Amino acid sequence: MQYYQMTGFLGGPDPCTQKADDIDLPHPDTAALLLDFDGTLVDIADRPDGITVPDDLGDLLARAMDRTDGAVALVSGRTIDDLVQFLPGFDGTLIGAHGSEFRVAGERFPAADFDHDTIERLQRLVEDFGALRPEFLVEPKPTGVVLHYRQAEALGALALHFMESLADAAEGFRLQPALMAYEIKPESVGKDIALDRLLDDGPFAGRTPIYAGDDLTDEPALKLVRARGGAAIKIGDAETVAAHRLADPTALRTLLDGWLG
Incomplete structure (x- = not known):
């Protein structure tokens, strides 16, 4: 989980929304x-x-x-x-x-000023992974890369493990979880x-x-x-x-x- x-995905207990007014x-x-x-x-x-x-x-x-x-x-x-x-x-x-x-x-x-060589390496690695698992969507960013799994929810744990491993290996970068996606970006x-x-x-x-x-x-x-x-x-x-x-x-x-x- x-x-x-x-x-x-797991919100607080029974969150309630407000009306605009x-x-x-x-x-x-x-x-x-x-x-x-x-x-x-x-x-x-x-x-x-x-x-x-x-x-x-x-x-x-x-x-x-x-x-x-x-x-x-x-x-x-x-x-x-x-x-x-x-x-x-x-x-x-x-x-x-x-x-x-x-x-x-x-x-x-x-x-x-970001480490563009590391960014390019990370993008290539995630794109290669996405080519192996086309259920994922890979989105390059100017300072990193995003792996989307909105169309492959059952593979969320696989996406997390892969992106977490890459982020741990890239000095100065970190994993940013998002809704149905994981992004690797600079710590700054x-x-x-x-x-x-x-x-x-x-x-x-x-x-x-x-x-x-x-x-x-x-x-x-x-x-x-x-x-x-x-x-x-x-x-x-x-x-x-x-x-x-x-x-x-x-x-x-x-x-x-x-x-x-």
């Missing part, structure tokens, strides 16, 4: 809005390229940018290129690959690390943060936002440090729509 626990958020004039993408703003799909972006999401994000004076960031495990593809009209801050790359005020830059990369840097700069400085996310990878960011006196919202029923919980992306979009007025 270890891999189920690590991927967040039961969550009190700081006023948009004083808030910074920080949002995960998959499973938070859009519904999860079987494959990363299979998601459907709601027709009104672009308008919702544009309104949020206007009301917060630009203090809106999408914080995703996806690359920035992926996010731009799905949200071409969004001109706010993007944090991609779990905090390894930034787009701020239109300028793109990496969070740090995390959504919380990226947000701690972002919240002290530019239009985000001095504002009360709001963060919403659904995955295990969001938990450190939810914890950081709570420590900074902000509002942390978990999407879904997995175990969480967040004080608030909503059922799904539709509920979050409803909450934000009412909040923006």
Whole structure:
């Protein structure tokens, strides 16, 4: 059962979701809005390229940018290129690959200098493994690699054992469990690390943060936002440090729509 626990399938005892109007958020004039993408703003799909972006999401994000004076960031495990593809009209801050790359005020830059030789070796090894077991989906990232097993749940323990072994052998890298996936990435990369840097700069400085996310990878960011006196919202029923919980992306979009007025 270890891999189920690590991927967040086992939530807390009888988690209950809230209605959108039961969550009190700081006023948009004083808030910074920080949002995960998959499973938070859009519904999860079987494959990363299979998601459907709601027709009104672009308008919702544009309104949020206007009301917060630009203090809106999408914080995703996806690359920035992926996010731009799905949200071409969004001109706010993007944090991609779990905090390894930034787009701020239109300028793109990496969070740090990474060991690209090790990243390439890890990607080759995982791709070879995926070729042997086509039930898995391999997703290279700028700073690592992801092995998805959403279409092969019964093989979750095999995925864990393989990826854990690789991560243990790669100095300076660690295993990041996610929903139906395992990612190997640098130890210096995390959504919380990226947000701690972002919240002290530019239009985000001095504002009360709001963060919403659904995955295990969001938990450190939810914890950081709570420590900074902000509002942390978990999407879904997995175990969480967040004080608030909503059922799904539709509920979050409803909450934000009412909040923006």
